Amino acid sequence: VRRAVLLLLGATVASVAPPAGAAGASAPFEAWPYLPVAERLMQQATNQTLGFRRLEYLCDTFGPRLSGTTNLEAALDWIIAELKRDGFDRVRTEPVLVPHWVRGEESLHLLEPHPRPLHALALGGSVATPAEGITAEVLVVKSFADLAAQAAEARGKIVLYDFPYTGYGSGLPYRSRGASEAAKVGAVASLIRSLTPFSMQTPHTGMMRYEAGVPRIPHAAVSVEDTLFIQRCHDRGQRVVVRLRLGAQTLPDAPSRNVIAEVTGREKPEQFVVLGGHTDSWDVGTGAIDDASGCLATWEAARLLRQLEPRPRRTVRLVLWVNEENGLRGARAYRTNHNDELPRHSLALEADLGVFRPEGFSFNGSAPARQMMQAITRLLERLGASRLEPGEGGADTSPLAQAGVPVSELLTQRERYFWFHHTVADTIDKLQPDEFNQCVAALAVVAYAVAELPELLPR
Amino acid sequence: VRRAVLLLLGATVASVAPPAGAAGASAPFEAWPYLPVAERLMQQATNQTLGFRRLEYLCDTFGPRLSGTTNLEAALDWIIAELKRDGFDRVRTEPVLVPHWVRGEESLHLLEPHPRPLHALALGGSVATPAEGITAEVLVVKSFADLAAQAAEARGKIVLYDFPYTGYGSGLPYRSRGASEAAKVGAVASLIRSLTPFSMQTPHTGMMRYEAGVPRIPHAAVSVEDTLFIQRCHDRGQRVVVRLRLGAQTLPDAPSRNVIAEVTGREKPEQFVVLGGHTDSWDVGTGAIDDASGCLATWEAARLLRQLEPRPRRTVRLVLWVNEENGLRGARAYRTNHNDELPRHSLALEADLGVFRPEGFSFNGSAPARQMMQAITRLLERLGASRLEPGEGGADTSPLAQAGVPVSELLTQRERYFWFHHTVADTIDKLQPDEFNQCVAALAVVAYAVAELPELLPR
Secondary structure, eight states: OHHHHHHHHHHHHTTOOOOTTTTSSSSOOOOGGGHHHHHHHHHHHHTOOHHHHHHHHHHHHHOOOOTTOHHHHHHHHHHHHHHHHHTOEEEEEEEEEEEEEEOOSEEEEEEESSOEEEOEEEOBTOOOOOTTOEEEEEEEESSHHHHHHTHHHHTTSEEEEOOOOSSHHHHHHHHHHHHHHHHHTTOSEEEEEOSOSOOSSOOOOOBOOOOTTSOOOOEEEEOHHHHHHHHHHHHTTOOOEEEEEEOOEEEEEEEEEEEEEEEOOSSEEEEEEEEEOBOOOOSSSOOIIIIIHHHHHHHHHHHHHHTOSSOOSEEEEEEEBSOTTTTOHHHHHHHHHTGGGGGGEEEEEEOOSOSSSEEEEEEESOHHHHHHHHHHHGGGGGGTOOEEEEOOOOSTTHHHHHTTOOEEEEEEOOTTHHHHTTSTTOOGGGSOHHHHHHHHHHHHHHHHHHHHSSSOOOO | OHHHHHHHHHHHHTTOOOOTTTTOSSSOOOOGGGHHHHHHHHHHHHTOOHHHHHHHHHHHHHOOOOTTOHHHHHHHHHHHHHHHHHTOEEEEEEEEEEEEEEOOSEEEEEEESSOEEEOEEEOBTOOOOOTTOEEEEEEEESSHHHHHHTHHHHTTSEEEEOOOOSSHHHHHHHHHHHHHHHHHTTOSEEEEEOSOSOOSSOOOOOBOOOOTTSOOOOEEEEOHHHHHHHHHHHHTTOOOEEEEEEOOEEEEEEEEEEEEEEEOOSSEEEEEEEEEOBOOOOSSSOOIIIIIHHHHHHHHHHHHHHTOSSOOSEEEEEEEBSOTTTTOHHHHHHHHHTGGGGGGEEEEEEOOSOSSSEEEEEEESOHHHHHHHHHHHGGGGGGTOOEEEEOOOOSTTHHHHHTTOOEEEEEEOOTTHHHHTTSTTOOGGGSOHHHHHHHHHHHHHHHHHHHHSSSOOOO
């Protein structure tokens, strides 16, 4: 029923220009004037195959794209060439110095109660072990409080954090700070339960940090299965001894690039709607979900907007940030480089939660802007993607949010996002072309409507 | 509602002896007289923790149990000691010579279009490659018919079967016969898409065979992700070259054992209801689902029956077969050793589809026996496990079925069974203690009722 109403409304207002001053305080903002173009964009997105084929090609050809790798730079070269081939305006790169961490050879072996290999991945930024590895008894703790309570037991041991997983955030403190907290009580290395609700012996990597002035000890993630195994041994009173070998190295920062391409606005080219994803990925899997799919979906949305006649009122700027995973250097560089323009950024929109079936958007901005965004996302009702919820936006737009730019992130049916990302299973086969196209449609409609508004989104 | 009726019926007939001749042709067989004991068994099963704790201990302590390994023999020693501790009658072993295939070091590397490791597992029984591996171009085929059509292209190549997966059975011919069929057209090795509906870069091993008189070439399973990757490269016209290294060996047959324990029947000790699972597993994961859980669930069911006062009319015989995975030698030995008794086997019941939430049983026997089994499984309605469907029974009972013994298999909510079994992810954490106990209840009730029938199940 709602769809019929929408279509009827769309037909009625098809020839009506967007009302000037629709965002004024007197009357609530209505987005129906944008429906005819929105419908056309949704239709066009449904029929595309280029975007998903490019996504397959990118993942298959270049593989994982950790900052500092030749894989990443080759992928960026290809992206730039394809953006130029699409006819975008001002296709260019902006230099970014990125961290260059290399995993190297690594292993975790159980020695007691019986010998067998375990499944682990060094966390990004970890130091190496000595070549012969670190062999020590494991102390299992449930939390930092539990570590404090058992501090007298920790010296000379390898601490394993088997925190209760209640969502991705529940484990981040252990991934981020676990090594330094364990080092403070004399541990020689630290391990965490992988941050995931589902595992097939698939450890989950990610970023960690060292606290200044605290000894740097190796830090790795163990599969959920092996964590639970060690926990059960511990509960039975069995002594668990492992040998951890990490060959990780941190090399000097490496040159890389943000990629930018534009659809110049027809009336206000100096005002911007930014959308994009991040080109780098972890070094396991092929970063198909996190975040090649976000790059390709926003790229494809921008490509549809480029084909609009007339083009949107403001400039639509595709920004493909680099180094989201282990530094956020690309996002910071973008803010620095474009500081003067930030007051003229109406919205920064990221796709970095997997291009699964779209459900809506998160939004971080003023109340009047939120009301306008809600009216705009209602255009996506027939896609089932009209939800608007409060949220911080993606990591790459966070420096912009701090500078006052309204930010938004595509929300998708993402139960399985956390099964796959940061693991060897982050591969293209987990994504569906029709869902990809639905995401393209949702991104294109929101970017279009915001670029077409009479004014910038109110801050 | 149905549960209330059952409980009422149970209360009504609690003191009524099972009616003689209930299986007669004149009136349909009714199982309600068995309800009071069935209810008691279901209640007792719900409150147990020993079975699941033993399952954890077995998997954690002995790990994978491929035929011929010391892991398996150590696990069998422990099982025998625990069965004796439980007080079963006539706890004993029967010798079985089992195949002794050893995986060794192995790898599959992509060389073209770009170098990276792929995810593969040798299939059980495969020969090794030369130490330096086999390096060759990959020919992707969809079926044996497709292989025949492309036979002229196969010489000197590695054939990859990317069959359409439509269920476990859909890929078995390629796993079993794929190497010999590829060898006939001159291939130097063969690969199959892993037989699974879900993958996290988790290749799926299993048994393969060589046809007599055909050159023996190495045969391995590739992860679904990597298969689809190679298929996409192939579809794009990209040449795919890989290097396969398998270090597999087939050693001389090794001595092993079936394990048998009994609850001697109070009236007809010479008649048997057999139930059990298989003790061996593949060499990846810990064989928790396939089939330590089936062994422990049937063991626990038998333990509950041992505690009944009075004991069941017939002897309940727990049989823990060895070498289901790569030879079925235990199942064949049992039939040979017990050939004289087979006419006195009322039922042989296996649990080998994972101890997930029970849904019912498959049954392979005469129509009158099926009607009786349906009446018996109706006792499990409150567990949601009353379904009875036609089926061949488990692999270990198949030699008994061929000899005319009615056979049955526990059916469980097994969508995910095929995600995990034969992979590194076959670990105990995929199972739930409450579901395990429900399976124990279902197995105990069926074994009890069949052991208590006035006559053997009619053939």
